[in-house]
Amino acid sequence: MDSFTAPNRRTLLRGAAAAALATTLPVAGAxxxxxxxxxxxxxxxxxxxxxxxxxxxxxxxxxxxxxxxxxxxxxxxxxxxxxxxxxxxxxxxxxxxxxxxxxxxxxxxxxxxxxxxxxxxxxxxxxxxxxxxxxxxxxxxxxxxxxxxxxxxxAPGHRSDGAQTFVWTADTAGQGYGINPDVGGMFGYEAMRAVAPDFFLHAGDTIYADGPIAETLEEPDGAIWRNLVTEEVSKVAETLTEFRGRHSYNLLDDNIRAMYAEVPVIATWDDHETTNNWWAGEILEDEKYTVRDVNTLAARGRRAWQEYQPIADVRALSPGSGFEPERIYRLIERGPDLDVFVLDMRTDKSENTDGREQHETSMLGEEQLQWLLKGLRRSQATWKVILADLPLGIVVPDGEGQESIANAENGAPLGRELELARLLSGIKTQKTKNIVFLTGDVHYCAAHHYSPERAAFTDFDPFWEFVAGPINSGSFGPNEMDGTFGPEVDFQKAGPAMGSPRDGKGQFFGRVEIAPQGESFTVELIDANGDVQYTRTLTPES
Structure with a gap:
């Protein structure tokens, strides 16, 4: 498949800057x-x-x-x-x-x-x-x-002669990098819109509730990054109003608004919709917080997230009854060629230990694990995309513990890896084919192939995982890989540590094109200027 024609960066910035440059926007309470x-x-x-x-x-x-x-x-x-x-x-x-x-x-x-x-x-x-x-x-x-x-x-209701395309990314407005009028706002979103996708997958960290956004920020090279600001983003989010303000802040950006008006969204959440690397029951020690109980913060963060996402049947709200959260994980059926399984790897996530428990600890939880296996088993679509808010084999440290599934041991599964092993083994047992994992979280882009021939745990079929992001946050990575499930790095690219989105070279999204009749699944990893960095085409197994 030929790569799309990359939009000219000046064209992107000219279109994106119109409202972002409108510095008459109210800066307090907007x-x-x-x-x-x-x-x-x-x-x-x-x-x-x-x-x-x-x-x-x-x-x-x-x-x-x-x-x-x-x-x-x-x-x-x-x-x-x-x-x-x-x-x-x-x-x-x-x-x-x-x-x-x-x-x-x-x-x-x-x-x-x-x-x-x-x-x-x-x-x-x-x-x-x-x-x-x-x-x-x-x-x-x-x-x-x-x-x-x-x-x-x-989506198409039957197999057609047309292709189906979509984009995905993660990590919006992190590390203090918000809406910068000098660069045309969050222009990575305009680069995604320019490829005219049928829909958009946001793999989490849709906001950074734990990252204050100031009027100016010094970049690693000494340049000054300038933000539009509102009262709600000036500190870590603790109240429901502050969490809501994080979402409405992002929607002040013209690039995001233009894309969302044209491109349907399918989103999940991760940690930064609440606070960094959180798990249920955690008590924060961070002095920036007066509310230290993570369960309280997560409930407020989840409510704000659900209010601001165009998601079906996730909210029960009626006069006098209050807010009742419903499940975030769900299946979006996109016709005979594609099913999208959206995961929630945060609600039932276990404590961030070193990940070396002899017993299974949780990332999905039993109910979601069985839902996913059942859904994959029943799916008649050629391709099954699993949108995961955390990568599978990348090591993501959290102090002395692990935020990730991986524990950096490279051996037999332990802790959360035991849950992933059950998922992969179950997929093999039920003979589900053509599964692709898409994710973000780690602030660089990558392509990983997992295979039992390289793995410590071997009871699974080979599969691919593709990583994209950030779209408007600080860049990091690449990270160490854990060998338990035999990942091989086919490609990876990262910007400088804490690098800004200014030049677009360290900001990434992925684009997928599913050929007519589902005959191929082509993945491109693209930077925020629209320049393709990597391409891989998969063909379906029968």
Missing amino acids: ASAAPARPGSSRLTLPSGLQTGDVTSSSAVLWSRASGEGRLHAVLHALDADGKRLTAGRSRRGKGTGADGRPISLRGPWATAETDFTARISAKQLPAGTTFETELFFEDENGHRGEVGSGRFST
């Missing part, structure tokens, strides 16, 4: 909108709009209002030329949009209880159809507010 008073100016969309978890027949539509209002959406099906279908041009699916009639959907009220966010689950949509979307809020007087426009395409 991330939290106050409720609009009845009779005041119309409702606006301060965080843009998103679509997410798009399948062959469904999509989640998300936006945030400047005050209390009810979310509405109108979907217009488009033809192959990008023009709206008109009534009567198709006889398929009356009332679904494929017949040319717009679909009008009314969602819930956005209130302070959800930081004025709201979502609509659109169902029974026609497969393989591109929709133009219009989202707006109505106030209590029935006045329509600002209308946001975007688009998305449902």
Whole structure:
């Protein structure tokens, strides 16, 4: 497969800089909108709009209002030329949009209880159809507010002649590198949008709740990085308002807003949505925190994350009942060629010990492990992508312990490795083929091939793992590999330690193209300038 044509960096920056350079943005409290008073100016969309978890027949539509209002959406099906279908041009699916009639959907009220966010689950949509979307809020007087426009395409419902493409990355606004107007904002997102993917996988660290963002930051080479700032990002997040402010801060960036309006999101979370390398029950010793109980921080961080993600059926919220978190791990069915299994490797993660326990410790938890094995066994898709927020064989130290699955011992599985061994052995036993792991977390890009012929543990079939990120954070790595599951480094590239996103050369994302009929799975690792660093094409096993 030919690589895509890389967008010109000057073009990227020119388009991205328009709003990022608007230094008239309010710098205090801009991330939290106050409720609009009845009779005041119309409702606006301060965080843009998103679509997410798009399948062959469904999509989640998300936006945030400047005050209390009810979310509405109108979907217009488009033809192959990008023009709206008109009534009567198709006889398929009356009332679904494929017949040319717009679909009008009314969602819930956005209130302070959800930081004025709201979502609509659109169902029974026609497969393989591109929709133009219009989202707006109505106030209590029935006045329509600002209308946001975007688009998305449902996944194919049958094997077609067209390819399916997507991008993935991790690590947004970490190490104090936020929205810098001097470089055109988070321009890595514009590089991803420029390749016109069908959807986007965010592998976690969608925010850095534990990393304050200051007006200026000295880079390793002495250059000064300048940030747009808000009150909520000026310190570590501890209150629900501060966690919410981290998410709304990222959505001030024009590059992110433009991409999310056009490219559906499928996201998971990792540690920095709460605090660095956390596990349930941990008590922090960090003096930056007045709230030291990680369970309290994680509950607030999870609620804010779920409020700001376009995810289906993850929130139960009704007057008087409060917030009830639901599971983050889920399956997104993308037609006959692809199933995406989204993991949650944080909720049930065990304590960060040295990882050398003789008994099994947890990364997924038993319920999620069995869900994944069952889902893989039932999947009829040619390719099964597992989106993991932590890599499998990379050693990630946490003080004297290990944040990672790997324990740097290179021997028989111990601790969390025993859980991974059960997963890989189970996949082999049920004869599930064509599994690819995609991940981020470590702030460099890499391609790893795992094989029993090189491993201390041998009861598994060979597979690939590809790593991408950061997209707008400090660069690090590469890290040591653990030999328990026989990884071989096919490629790796890292920027300088704590290197900034300024030149884009140490920031990375991955692009996947699945050929028609699922006949190949091509992976490219690309820097934030759009320059391809590595390519590997896989072919399916029968």
